[in-house]
Amino acid sequence: MLELLSGLDTALAVTLVLSVTFVLAFEFINGFHDTANAVATVIYTQSMKPQTAVILSGCFNFLGVFFGGLAVAYAIVNLLPTDLLLNINSTQGMVMVFALLTSAIIWNLGTWYFGIPTSSSHTLIGAILGVGIGNVMITGESLSSGINWSKAIDVFLSLFLSPLFGASLAGLMLLTLLKLRPLSNIHKSPFQRQQVEGRKHPPFWARFMLIVSSMGMSFTHGSNDGQKGVGLVMLVLIALAPAHFVVNLDAEPIQIEHTKIAALQLKEIYQRNQAIIDQQYPAKGGQHKCEPSKIVDESAELLSAIGDAKSFVALASAQRWSVRTQLICLNDGAKKISKVPGISDVDQKQLKGIQKDLTQTTEYAPAWVIIAVALAIGMGTMIGWKRVVNTVGEKIGKKDMTYAQGMAAQTMSALSIGLASLIGAPVSTTQILSSAVAGTMVINRSGVQLSTIKTILMTWVLTLPVSLCLSLGLYYAGVKLFV
Structure with missing residues (x-):
């Protein structure tokens, strides 16, 4: 970890x-x-x-981040404009990172203070889109080309559909419990159990399921939300210490060989389909980067930069940056080609494998980055859990939450988040759980506190535009002042 500071002057190391x-x-x-x-x-x-709960939750979050992969991390990162990803080592790149993080922190702290369950994912995505729009305003590009809208739409769909999915599953599970065990103590609230039976804890199996589902949700939260922090840390490291992080210096020789083969295969697909690709994406000329029409040249530049090297450690710093630039451009070209009408099913299938091989040495994270993010999330849990716990338990429904409702909401939330992490879809833990609790309240005929639901919905609606505008303003002002 400390080797990343080697070769940096004092000011850059502190930054x-x-x-x-x-x-x-x-x-x-x-x-x-x-x-x-x-x-x-x-x-x-x-x-x-x-x-005990928050310590165990921190441990399972750690495990979730560590074993959860990086699909969600780079799904978030790839929302950024390609030219910013290529120039992340510039002052403009650092202004971008600070703008999106500052706006996300401001909104998160404000809503946490009032105990409103809001989505950090939603906030971060709004901030990233704000940076993208700000970059379009500065460069003069069109909104259609300046932002990765296809990826943004996929993210919006996952954010919109996942709460509905979680609420439906939770309601269905509670309905099943009501049908199978209508007179069970699991349908009592903690207050009712204490008043009627004088017992402090839930029935054994309810307690067991609540604990297991809580730890499962902690794990899936780490595997989804924790990855977003990992992606942001990697952006910072690539910007300020590119010699160490632009490509994975621990990449195996076989991975490097697959990267070279993927570049050659992409060139062949382009040449086979050049007429329809150039019609869809005509060459713009000038300094425009990452055009499909430049795939042949970019492939040659990549192969030249790598040469016969079996390890990226053997390459000079400038060569590593060239490798990263060409890999990002080639991957962008592969994505664009896959959307061209008329590309055969065989080529479409091959393009998916090519994209995987092109990104395996740039979309990575060292173990210490993953550990640091996991620890940060766990420590945050131990400090600030009370406000949100009270909102979820008492302020969503008109009646206190029962054990069965807690089991249903938490189990199905963990399942929903886990499935999303598996397919690399960024989702909101907050939105899924809040919706799941509301779904159980409806099934249980407990009613919902409309004031709380309105507050949560209003915050959900405002999160994206507020974080977007904050980020856009900070980024635009920062570029004008410092770049």
């Missing part, structure tokens, strides 16, 4: 440390919001003591 700390602060605040949801029901139902 690097402060920048990474800034990202970890965002993940720490993320713990206030999102990870607190993972322990909300288990604490509210008195299945576990708060101190």
